[in-house]
Amino acid sequence: MKQAAIVANNLCLSFETNTGNIDALSNVSLEIEPGEFVSLIGPSGCGKTTFLRVVAALEAPTSGTVAVNGMSPDEARKARAYGYVFQAAGLYPWRTIAANVRLPLEVMGYRKSEWANRVGRVLELVDLQGFADRFPWQLSGGMQQRASIARALSFDAGILLMDEPFGALDEIVRDRLNEQLLRIWKNTEKTIGFVTHSIPEAVYLSTKIVVMSPRPGRIVDIIESPLPPERPLEIRDSPEFIAIAQRVRKGLREMHIE
Amino acid sequence: MRSLIPVAVVVAIIVSAWYAATVVMNAQWTRDQAARAGVEIGFSELVADTMDQKRPRLPAPHQVGAEIWNTTVEKKVTSKRSLVFHAWVTLSATLLGFAIGTGLGILLAFGIVHDRAMDMGVMPWAIASQTVPILAIAPMIIVVLFSIGISGLLPKAIISAYLSFFPVVVGMVAGFRSPDPLQLDLMKTYNASKAHIFWKLRVPASMPFLFASLKIGIAASLVGAIVGELPTGAVAGLGTRLLAGSYYGQTIQIWSALLTAAALAAALVGLIGLVQRTTLVRMGMHR
Numbered sequence: 001m002k003q004a005a006i007v008a009n010n011l012c013l014s015f016e017t018n019t020g021n022i023d024a025l026s027n028v029s030l031e032i033e034p035g036e037f038v039s040l041i042g043p044s045g046c047g048k049t050t051f052l053r054v055v056a057a058l059e060a061p062t063s064g065t066v067a068v069n070g071m072s073p074d075e076a077r078k079a080r081a082y083g084y085v086f087q088a089a090g091l092y093p094w095r096t097i098a099a100n101v102r103l104p105l106e107v108m109g110y111r112k113s114e115w116a117n118r119v120g121r122v123l124e125l126v127d128l129q130g131f132a133d134r135f136p137w138q139l140s141g142g143m144q145q146r147a148s149i150a151r152a153l154s155f156d157a158g159i160l161l162m163d164e165p166f167g168a169l170d171e172i173v174r175d176r177l178n179e180q181l182l183r184i185w186k187n188t189e190k191t192i193g194f195v196t197h198s199i200p201e202a203v204y205l206s207t208k209i210v211v212m213s214p215r216p217g218r219i220v221d222i223i224e225s226p227l228p229p230e231r232p233l234e235i236r237d238s239p240e241f242i243a244i245a246q247r248v249r250k251g252l253r254e255m256h257i258e
Numbered sequence: 259m260r261s262l263i264p265v266a267v268v269v270a271i272i273v274s275a276w277y278a279a280t281v282v283m284n285a286q287w288t289r290d291q292a293a294r295a296g297v298e299i300g301f302s303e304l305v306a307d308t309m310d311q312k313r314p315r316l317p318a319p320h321q322v323g324a325e326i327w328n329t330t331v332e333k334k335v336t337s338k339r340s341l342v343f344h345a346w347v348t349l350s351a352t353l354l355g356f357a358i359g360t361g362l363g364i365l366l367a368f369g370i371v372h373d374r375a376m377d378m379g380v381m382p383w384a385i386a387s388q389t390v391p392i393l394a395i396a397p398m399i400i401v402v403l404f405s406i407g408i409s410g411l412l413p414k415a416i417i418s419a420y421l422s423f424f425p426v427v428v429g430m431v432a433g434f435r436s437p438d439p440l441q442l443d444l445m446k447t448y449n450a451s452k453a454h455i456f457w458k459l460r461v462p463a464s465m466p467f468l469f470a471s472l473k474i475g476i477a478a479s480l481v482g483a484i485v486g487e488l489p490t491g492a493v494a495g496l497g498t499r500l501l502a503g504s505y506y507g508q509t510i511q512i513w514s515a516l517l518t519a520a521a522l523a524a525a526l527v528g529l530i531g532l533v534q535r536t537t538l539v540r541m542g543m544h545r
Contacts, residue, residue, distance in 0.1 A: 049545045056444055077449055084447040090440040094541040103458065107448045135542030 003070050005053055005159055005191040006032040011064035013050060015248055024050040025214030026062070030210060030219065034077055034158065039202035040210045041248060046215020048195045049087075052161050055113045055193065056084050068159065080108055082159035083152030087167055089144035091136040091151075096104045098123070100133035108155055122150040125184055142173040149181070151218035153188065161193045166201070175233060182231060199252075201238060203227075203244045221251035276319050277309070283316040284308035317510040320492065325514040338494070341518050347495040348483050348523060348543065350413055353419020358478040361417065362419065363426025371434040372452070372459070381431075386486070388424050397489045414495075418482030422475040429471030435463025465541060469534035476526045484519060496522075 013025040025149035030218035032038050032247045040048035051061040054066055076082065083104075091100045092213045101119045110118070123129050126146040136144055145165055152160060178201060184193055196202050201226070202209050211221040225241055233240055288307040292299045299307070309318040317325075326341060333340040357468075365386065369376040396417050403413045445455045451462050486496025496515050503512035538544035 057448060077447065080449055086440050086442070086444070087438060090438075090444055092441065092459070092462070094465070094543055096542065104448050105304055106458065107454050109446070137542070163298045167319070 003034075004031050005036070005069060005193065006030070006193065007032045007065075007067045008051070008148065009061050009065045011051070011054065011061050011066060013054060013059065013061045025054070026216035026218045028064070028217070028219055030222070032191060032193065032208070034191050035189055036208055037193045037194065037207045039196055039206040039208060040212060041196055041199065041202040042212030042252065043137075043197065044216040045213055045217070046212040047214070048212050049163050050210075051192055052084075052163050052195055056082060056161055057252070059224050063248060077146060080155065081157055082161050083157045085145075085149055085152045085162040085165045086241065087164045089136070089141070089148040091147055091189065093136055095159050095209070096133050096135055097128060097139070097147050099257075100136065100147060101154050104155045110155065117217055118154050120149075122153045123147075125153060126150045126180065127250070142177060145169065146177065146180075149184070153184070153190075157190075159191045159193070163195045164197070165194075166198075167196070174198075174201065179233060186229070201247050203241060203248060204231060204233075209244070209248060211248055213252075213254075218253065221247070223247055268476065269332050273319055276316075278540050280316050280318045281305055281308045284311055284314045287311065287315070306530055313507050314509055317318065320356050320514045321510050322517060323444065325373045325510045326517065332472070336391060341496075343493055344496050344515070345518055345522055346500050348480070348497065351414035351483040351525075352418055352476070352479045352485065352496070352522075354411060354415035355420075355482055358473060359419035359479060360426050363423040363471070363475070364430050366423070366427045367430030368456075370431050372456075381427075384424060387420070388426065392421060392485050395420075396485050400459070400486070400489075407513030414483050414486035417486035418479040421478040421482035421485075425474040425478060426471045427466075429464070429474075430464055432457050433467025433471075434460045436467065441519045462541065466543065467531060467539065469537070472530050472534075473527050476530060477523050480519065480523050480526065 008030045008034060011025050011028040012023070012157060014023045016166065019180070022028060024045075025236070028047070028051060030038075030051075032051050040051060042048050048179055055073055057077040062241060069079075069081050071079060071081070073117075092103065095103065100120050101122060102115050105115050105118060116149050120144070122154075126149055128143060128146055129149075131143065135179045136147070139147065147170075149162075149165065166177050169177065182205060192204060202255060207225050209221075209223040210219055212218065213220045223244060226242060227235060227244070285308055288304055289397070290300070291307075308314070309321070314321070321391060330338060335342045335346075337343060347521040357445060366376075366380055370380055371377075399417055399420075400409075400413045403409065406537075434456075439465070441459060442455070445459055448454075451457075475509070483495070484497040484500070487495040488501055496519050499515035500512055503509065503515060
């Protein structure tokens with residue numbers, strides 16, 4: 001039997017604030033198989049980002065367990081089991097694009113002889129070949145985000161965690177990046193955990209869609225997508241696509257009525 | 259070229275205000291002299307005389323300019339009367355003090371950022387150190403060091419370092435802490451060591467802060483070196499020139515030493531600005 005990439009069991013996390021405790025996660029249980037593309041969707045405050053951060057050991061749960069490749073999140077972090085793409089590109093401004101993409105290789109102790117090869121390969125993957133020697137400020141927001149994805153792909157981690165990576169980009173750029181991301185996912189066979197609050201984005205990209213609701217942050221619906229792995233952008237006009245989108249929307253709406 | 263005009267205007271305003279002040283401040287002496295000699299003097303003679311006194315209350319700009327010319331270009335650099343010689347004495351103490359102060363400042367900032375006890379323990383003392391008037395402790399430093407056999411350049415440099423470490427500590431603590439949570443989280447996802455986080459994130463992120471601190475620090479160093487020369491019986495340096503000038507009522511000498519010190523400070527700050535520009539351009543942080 002294949003080992004699950006990420007298993008969460010009754011995960012709870014509450015933050016203490018001045019105005020009392022906030023339940024960011026309440027009894028969240030989820031299983032993600034290797035090679036899956038799982039989207040977490042929900043309004044602000046539903047805990048989708050918090051979940052990703054718990055998986056990445058950037059946040060510690062109050063109760064419940066998470067296993068990443070069979071390890072605790074912190075062990076997985078130390079084993080460098082995942083690459084994380086943040087909401088903002090977060091490129092270091094004093095490093096060129098190539099040097100930014102190289103950063104994890106330097107930190108993780110990859111051999112110098114490998115650097116150029118790996119950087120070249122992932123920059124090609126995100127279509128930034130010609131921009132290796134530019135500084136981040138010379139690139140558009142979409143290009144910066146692509147560079148940050150390349151940075152997360154440059155080392156050998158089986159899991160890619162993405163926290164609203166395209167949230168700040170306009171729709172046209174976002175469409176193109178979605179297509180590109182699907183291609184990268186297919187080429188690299190990574191397991192992807194993807195946080196978004198765009199319904200079309202979630203439905204277009206995912207093999208599994210997790211609908212979440214706020215206060216307390218919990219899962220209200222898990223949808224296994226029936227869409228085929230080959231997904232041209234036009235698939236968004238197909239009846240299957242629209243049906244899934246409706247189910248997601250319904251899940252999102254129900255919690256507002258409660 | 260366009261930026262030259264406002265600079266020229268400001269300089270012109272300062273120089274004309276200076277000339278006006280020269281007339282006002284020196285007029286009394288001219289009148290007294292005239293009264294003593296029993297002669298009437300007209301306005302134009304009065305003005306001409308105020309700008310040509312031997313020991314004016316306030317020397318005119320051209321008198322200071324002539325004095326600086328005489329004591330730099332016209333004198334051998336090794337002469338005790340050469341301003342270049344005195345400026346060099348002060349400058350060497352300034353540079354040594356600046357190096358000590360900057361090194362100490364960066365070291366303290368490193369400790370403060372990485373160790374909680376140092377964070378709580380060192381900063382209050384660093385602040386307290388700057389509330390003590392430097393003039394009060396400068397002689398003590400000189401005397402204490404002299405009693406253990408240290409004299410010459412080093413005591414002055416220590417006073418200079420005493421003033422210049424502080425802006426570097428404050429600036430570099432802010433600089434080392436300037437990476438945002440996202441940049442730090444990123445390093446955490448790589449399971450980066452503290453050393454990696456320091457060298458690959460905190461140090462480069464602190465560069466703009468470093469240069470801002472260095473500019474303040476070098477000016478403070480110069481002040482420290484001059485103050486170190488004042489109460490201590492130093493035989494050379496710009497501070498000595500200031501002190502000797504005031505003993506003997508040589509206002510022209512005082513002012514030329516002052517202007518030299520100011521020019522020196524401007525040159526040092528300008529030099530750091532140049533290094534700053536080239537460094538930040540190479541780091542892609544200066545557009």
